[in-house]
Each structure stands twice: as C-alpha cells, then as structure tokens.
Amino acid sequence: MSQEPPQPAEDLELIQAVLQGDRERFGELVERYQGRLVNHLFRMLRSVEEARDLAQEVFFKVYQALDRYDPRYRFSTWLFRVAQNAAIDRIRKRRLQTVSMDRQPDPEGGSRSWEFSADGPDPYRELRSHELSLAIQRAIEGLPWEYRELIVLRHYGELSYGEIAELKEMPLGTVKNKLFRARQMMKEKLGDFLAE
Amino acid sequence: MNQEHDTYRLWLGAELDGELGPAERRALDGHLAGCEACRGERRALAALGRLLAAGRVAVEADFRERVMADLPPAAWEARTRRSWLAAAVLVAILAGGAALLLGTAAEPGLGVLGPLPVLLDLLASSALAGAGLLAASWRGLGMALQEALQASPWSFVVLGVLVVAVDLLLVLLLRRAAARASRSR
Numbered sequence: 001m002s003q004e005p006p007q008p009a010e011d012l013e014l015i016q017a018v019l020q021g022d023r024e025r026f027g028e029l030v031e032r033y034q035g036r037l038v039n040h041l042f043r044m045l046r047s048v049e050e051a052r053d054l055a056q057e058v059f060f061k062v063y064q065a066l067d068r069y070d071p072r073y074r075f076s077t078w079l080f081r082v083a084q085n086a087a088i089d090r091i092r093k094r095r096l097q098t099v100s101m102d103r104q105p106d107p108e109g110g111s112r113s114w115e116f117s118a119d120g121p122d123p124y125r126e127l128r129s130h131e132l133s134l135a136i137q138r139a140i141e142g143l144p145w146e147y148r149e150l151i152v153l154r155h156y157g158e159l160s161y162g163e164i165a166e167l168k169e170m171p172l173g174t175v176k177n178k179l180f181r182a183r184q185m186m187k188e189k190l191g192d193f194l195a196e
Numbered sequence: 197m198n199q200e201h202d203t204y205r206l207w208l209g210a211e212l213d214g215e216l217g218p219a220e221r222r223a224l225d226g227h228l229a230g231c232e233a234c235r236g237e238r239r240a241l242a243a244l245g246r247l248l249a250a251g252r253v254a255v256e257a258d259f260r261e262r263v264m265a266d267l268p269p270a271a272w273e274a275r276t277r278r279s280w281l282a283a284a285v286l287v288a289i290l291a292g293g294a295a296l297l298l299g300t301a302a303e304p305g306l307g308v309l310g311p312l313p314v315l316l317d318l319l320a321s322s323a324l325a326g327a328g329l330l331a332a333s334w335r336g337l338g339m340a341l342q343e344a345l346q347a348s349p350w351s352f353v354v355l356g357v358l359v360v361a362v363d364l365l366l367v368l369l370l371r372r373a374a375a376r377a378s379r380s381r
Contacts, residue, residue, distance in 0.1 A: 027263070039253060161210075
C-alpha cells in the first residue's frame with residue numbers, strides 16, 4: 001500500500017479543523033463526497049433510497065471515528081473502504097432475508113431502484129433512462145465480483161487508479177488490467193445500448 | 197489481437213480515465229493514426245463511459261443539511277473538550293485546597309499572602325516530581341517525598357495528589373502533541 005500522502009490538502013485541513021472543534025466543516029467533506037458515495041452505493045445496492053440511507057450512515061461512522069483517521073492514506077480511500085464494508089454488510093443481511101444478490105433485477109421490482117419525477121418533462125425519456133439504468137445494473141451484476149467492484153469504484157465512486165489501488169491493496173498495473181477486462185465484458189453486455 | 201494492441205488498448209482505458217502520461221499519449225496518438233481497429237475501440241470505450249455516466253443518480257439538494265442535522269456526537273469530541281477542562285479544574289481545586297491547608301501552618305503576620313511562598317514551593321516540587329516520574333527520576337521523587345513527610349502528613353497527602361494531577365496533565369499534553377504530529381504527517 002502506498003505510504004505517500006497524495007490526498008488533496010483540503011481534505012486533511014478540513015479534518016483537522018473538525019477535530020479542533022469546528023464541527024460544521026465536516027459538512028464540506030460531506031458535500032465533496034456525497035454524489036460519488038451515493039452513486040457508488042446505489043450500484044452496489046440497486047436501490048437509490050437504500051444508497052442514500054447508507055451513505056448517511058457511512059458519514060456518521062466516519063465522523064465518529066475521525067480521530068482514528070490515519071493521514072498517511074487518502075481520506076477518499078478510507079471513506080470508500082468504510083462504505084464498501086457497510087454495503088457488504090447490508091448485502092449479507094439481505095441474503096439472510098433470502099434475497100439473492102445473484103438474481104437478475106426483476107423488471108417489476110426494479111421500479112424501487114429508480115425514481116420517476118412526477119413533473120418530469122418527457123416520460124418517454126424517463127422510461128428510457130429507467131431501462132438504461134436497469135441494463136447497466138444487469139451488466140454490472142453479471143460481472144465477477146472483483147471486476148464489479150472496480151467498475152463501480154471507477155465509474156460511480158470516481159476514484160483514481162491510485163485510490164483504487166490503495167483501497168483494494170493491489171498494484172496499479174493490476175487495477176488497469178482488471179478495469180480493462182471489466183470494460184470488455186461491459187461492452188459485450190451493453191452492446192445494444194452502445195450501438196444506439 | 198497481438199500484444200502491442202493489448203498495450204494500446206490498456207492505454208485507451210487510461211485515456212478514458214484521464215490517467216494517461218504524456219509519453220504514452222504521444223505513442224498512442226502515433227498508433228491510432230494508422231490503426232482503424234484501435235480507433236474503433238476508442239469510440240466504443242468513450243460510448244461506454246458516456247453510458248455509465250448517464251446511469252448516475254442525483255443526490256437530494258438537502259442531503260448535506262440532513263447529514264449535519266443528524267450527526268451523532270462522537271466520543272472524541274467529549275474527550276478533547278472535557279479532558280482539558282477536567283485536568284484544569286482538578287489542578288485549580290487542589291491548589292486551592294493546598295492554599296487553605298498550608299495557610300493554617302504559615303507564619304503569623306504574613307496575612308493572606310502567607311501560604312503563597314509555601315504553596316509555590318509545593319507546586320514547584322510537585323512539577324519536579326511529576327517530571328521526575330515521567331523521566332523515571334526516582335531519586336528526585338524520593339527527596340520530594342522525604343521533604344513532604346518531614347513537613348506534615350497533610351503536606352504529604354497534598355503533594356501526592358498534586359503529583360498525580362500534574363502527571364495526568366503531562367500525559368494528556370504528550371498524547372495531544374503526539375496525535376497532532378500524527379495528523380500533520
């Protein structure tokens with residue numbers, strides 16, 4: 001694992017400010033990572049609502065453990081590690097409730113993972129977005145677990161290669177190779193949409 | 197597809213992710229100029245990137261506010277505030293107690309300032325003994341204890357408690373300095 005501190009200086013500054021009693025500065029960290037975290041969790045959990053709830057919980061956990069944060073590593077890496085663990089716990093709990101993660105999303109039940117806005121300008125477009133989202137979800141879930149994680153971390157968590165390597169504790173070259181293979185599989189699975 | 201193409205296709209992925217170095221960029225551009233298959237792969241990867249980006253969801257506008265409103269108190273918050281306060285209050289109470297106790301033994305005629313020199317001596321001894329404890333200077337501690345024992349049993353008790361309080365304060369200071377150094381690394 002990398003021992004360099006290549007994280008943006010602002011993350012560390014914010015953390016230090018929070019630890020010195022400026023609680024509100026934590027909101028800046030939330031703002032900075034909320035979109036990436038919710039999208040990452042959404043693709044892990046298949047449900048927007050659940051992703052938002054869990055993202056909130058992850059921020060709570062991180063806040064409560066902020067004094068144990070090790071600045072030798074990037075904050076983003078730590079945050080996403082907490083999120084990965086929380087998502088895996090959530091998936092395990094679901095499995096205990098006899099819902100298999102390996103099951104393809106049910107087109108009927110799929111609506112719970114996507115929200116239509118009542119005042120949307122174009123219902124057809126929203127339907128198309130819904131179909132696309134489901135197709136992406138199916139393609140991601142059709143990948144082997146390690147590839148699935150990398151695609152989600154890169155495209156929805158928007159982590160850099162360096163951050164993914166640090167998070168997954170794998171060499172940078174391995175990250176590149178696995179992402180390459182994962183994308184080849186994704187292209188095959190999403191061929192119809194890519195041709196449009 | 198041969199190995200050379202595999203390398204370029206790895207670089208196409210890095211290009212999509214904005215992680216391509218300048219030297220790789222030059223080599224890739226040179227290759228793409230003469231390779232239609234890799235240009236097609238580049239188009240396909242770009243389309244995949246756009247497709248995946250289109251599958252992102254929006255975060256509610258008030259997400260941050262909700263997180264901050266429900267943010268639970270952290271154990272470290274209480275620790276950092278209370279530990280300083282508790283140590284300071286403890287030292288102040290002990291110092292006050294010591295002043296009262298020693299005031300009764302002070303020389304008459306010195307008024308309210310009577311116990312002050314004695315108290316300062318005692319605090320200095322306590323600080324020395326505290327520092328001595330940390331540095332494992334048992335000799336200094338022994339001397340301080342002997343002096344205290346010779347004065348009165350009350351002095352001995354007060355000195356003992358002050359030593360513990362000063363040690364506690366020093367340990368807190370050291371831990372805080374170590375944590376700050378660790379964070380700033």
